[in-house]
Amino acid sequence: MVRDRTFWSRAFDVANIVILGLITLSCLYPLWYTFCLSISNKSAANAGLVTFYPIGFSLVSYKEIVSDIKFFNSFWISIQRTILGTGISLLVGIMMAYPLSKSKEEFRARDIIMWVLIFCMLFNGGLIPWYITVRNYGLLDTIWALVLAGGLPIFNTILIMNFFRSLPKDIEEAAVIDGAGPWRILFGIVVPCSIPVIATITLFVGVYHWNEFFHGLVLMSDATKYPLQTYIQQLVVSIPTNTSLTPDQYKRLSELSNQSLNAAKVFIAMIPMLIVYPFLQRYFVAGIMLGAIKE
Amino acid sequence: MIKKLIAVVLVCMLALVSVACSSGSKTPSSDANENTSSNNESESTPSENGSSEGESSGDPAFMKFPKPVDVHIGMSVSPVDKTLPPGDSAQDNQYTRYLRENFNINVIVDWTAAEGENYNQKVSLAIASGDLPDGLVVNDRTYMVRAAKSGLLYDITDLFEKYASKQVKEIMASTQGRAMENASYNGRMVSLPNITVDTDGIYVMMIRKDWLDKLNLPVPKTLSDIEKTAKAFIENKMAGENTIGIVGPDKNGRPYSTFLLSSNNRFGFDPVFQAMDAYPGYWLDDGTGKVVYGTLTENTKKTLELLARWYKEGIIDPELGTRDSSAEVVNANQAGIFFGPWWSIGYGNGDSFKNDPNANWQAYPVYSDDGKWNVRMKTVGTTYTLISKKASEDVAKAIIIMNNVLVRDESVFDTSVAISWYPLRNVMAPADECEYEYKELWKILRGEADPEDYNIPGNPYKLMYSDAKAIKNVVKPADPNSEMLNVQDFDQTDFGKFQRFYSLLIGNRPYATITPDKKVYSVTYNQTETMERKWANLQKLEDEAILKIILGQEPISSFDEFVEKWKAQGGDEITAEVQAEYDKKK
């Protein structure tokens, strides 16, 4: 492709690069800001003086975190949850998606199951019956509550299914002629052909499990069982004054708000995501197509 | 063909149903729970026989159960508490051990949540799922009523009569039956009420006296004085560029207290309203026996006009209503004036003194232009201890006894472990505790009394003795004959005690030494039938309208529209209900 070399065209190139640069910086800012806050001293952070650069350099917050068993405990719970949750969701999702990617003639229950899925995606009994159900299964306070209670990730299953559908039929047909059964076709051929979509869904589900805070709050009986985001949420959430607290509770609350320490915890909580996603990133482009756009 | 398929699917689903059902009822942990609870019951039957023997030997209010009684509770905890020694927990600490050793009460903590919103959420879920632990402290009467209405609560009318200590009953009596009324539903006592000191609902002005002295200004008395003073603070940049004249409520705060939330409204503008003889949020008798809602009055409107002008002129914190916490501003010593109850200085702003040991915060009343100090009076208390209907009689007794023990022994506990770790802590204090302590502590400081004079077992003023012993180490008045203390008169080494005495002797000085000219009570402090459905909506309407006027987002003329809307959306209906109840009482 020959590029035109007019003045306006070059001016556009320059402006474009600058604009994209600014947009990029804006996306980096939250990270930078949190980092600045975490290494600023406590009173500057609490007074809201930190905006673009750290004020009064101090590593106290990080030192304090190192000795905070609860924080690392929650960190570990989140890691377990993310690994188990992602693994199970993917396995079950893939197994579910494959038959559903077949036509109605090949798998006759396909359409019914599909509508059941859609129905379940949209309807729910609300928080309270859901909580009672999980409680009755005896899952409260277990890692399985965090892993399973969110339910089958229906949307992601549909994405996987759409990708499977877009795979060329002839590969499978060849395998059938070789005498391969459905399980071997799925795990020996279809899955290896779908690495991009699986990587992408891994990321989706992984991010969900890492970032989800509400279930931890509702299903866990105390803070030692909270996943990381729940742990952080209870620190950054402000305490409403309209609940009547006693003066000594107020006393503690007003002493302990510590923006710098919170920022340090937030920053550490973001790190795993930052480490993992560049590895999976190269699959996005292929994966996010998800068979969504047919050639 | 298709029918056959559907049949297959249905069979599969049915198979799932049975799987699910069996797994639902037979999970190991729920089995375990059932076992333990049935064990408890079988244990408690013999112990009931035993307990009647135990009763004869002593005061039933402090009896030791012959066999351990398990009490399951839910508890709010501070996520950042550092007072608990390593190895201890909510379930196993000096308080629970004390209860176990002396009373054979075995506290089992079913769940905990961070105090505030998270805890309330857990309580809602517990009520909604009909699954209350044996004992639970709730932060608002709404929860109690909802649980009582659903038949989830234990009727403790008779047990309380028999097992509450004399001290507890005395404190209850000091409220002239209002505490009992609050704790009851349909005439039966279904919860233990919270009784807090009156002064929790007396709002005064907190001001930086050292700033006044620096600028050579007198202590402001009226609203126009306050306006001038706040302006002077800002103009003279007392805390640099970002000096705030008057701090206002933060995003979870309220511009004024209400009949439902009548106490501890720190950073509200209550004294401003009261100086204008306005009592928004309260149900008032207009003098003729007719009930009016205080927010709708002309005086409220006038006060709002004033506040809107202050806001516009920058006298009030521009970030009013959006800050995460107004306390941060005070603690960072960026502000000169705010309003709040007695503990707002001392207890409430510890970091302020840590950042500047000479921050000389003082408390004064705000007077109307004709020199009157009007105050609104709070309800008895706002929190409640619920006892589950499913609890056994022994467990219900144990919870009443735990409350007796707290009231009797709070002062002798070693409070280096925060007292909030006491299971089911629900404060019961004589209404005038702070004023009483103020007077007695001054007697000690002046040498008119000796700490040992207060060594009275069973004294309802439970903290008096320990305070009496400590006061002379912390407060060293330059002039014992004047009760005007400054921050320099305090020794801050024992910071916890310093905070307590600062609040008691400075924060509470106005109410302890000056008699208000007018005390205003709300006609009711509880919700009526219709309110249970409609009040949340009306409250929201009110909050929005009021804040928008103060922030200048709506002109003052919108006040009349608000009144119309309020009346139409159920306000009139509710007013009639309150009126009917009021007439019945008269």
Add this chain to the structure above:
Amino acid sequence: MKGKRGNVEKHYYLMVLPGLVWLFLFSIVPMVGIVMAFQDYNPGLGIFGSEWIGLENFRYLMQLDDSKQVIINTLIISSGKIVLNLLVPLIFALLLNEVTQLQYKKLVQTIVYLPHFISWVIMASIVINIFGYRGAINTIRSWFGLEPRLFMADPSIFRQLVIGTDVWKSFGFNAVIFLAALTSINPNLYEAATIDGANRWQKTRYVTLPELKPTIVLLGVLGLGNILNAGFDQVYNLYNPLVYSTGDILDTWIYRLGLTNLQFSLATAAGLFKSVVSFVLITISYVLAYKFADYKIF
């Protein structure tokens, strides 16, 4: 032949079984709770013992001023998000596509994904600070001599803020799909256009956009099903009582109705209303996508 097909099908049933069990246990069983919408739910009596009151809850919801306002807010916020989450990533992808320095392109692309991966719990606290009285935005405003503004307290701007921050958080990620579509455009089309003397704008206008049209239409249709999802996590963590009038959405309202105001049945009724409308909309988008894009969503 038929027998063999049945044999394969048996395995298909086995494959979907774990998923269906999971679905049954955690989605279908709790759906029993939907009946609360037609009851005056009493926790002491439970779901099976509470009094039935027919459509009373729905009738009361209709009367409330709040419910109308909340639906309006939800619609405005979600439709704003749907449109802008389509347009902004599209424009961004087009701009990025014009960049010739590959290293720079890659760097930009990597970084703009970043905010998407940060939870709203964390992001909200950052956004509140950025738009705070002394936050970054007001600091920049002060360089231009503008008065500081209280963004988080201003109901007239809160919806824009919610939409804007959401678009900002996810545009990088959403752009991926367009970038992918762009790479699949046949280069011959551009060459032909160049020979015809088209400049860059004309090429974009007459080659790129028409080629992207199916993608755009499809994403738009898919967005329809989300029209009642204005984003609970985001609003819940960002809003405050000052902006309820414009910022309160169905999900946050339902949440407060149930857990703060203890109106369990009303909350369930409102939730059911939302589900029914969403279901209808998804069905419509299924039909539309099939008809106009010849695409089966599921």
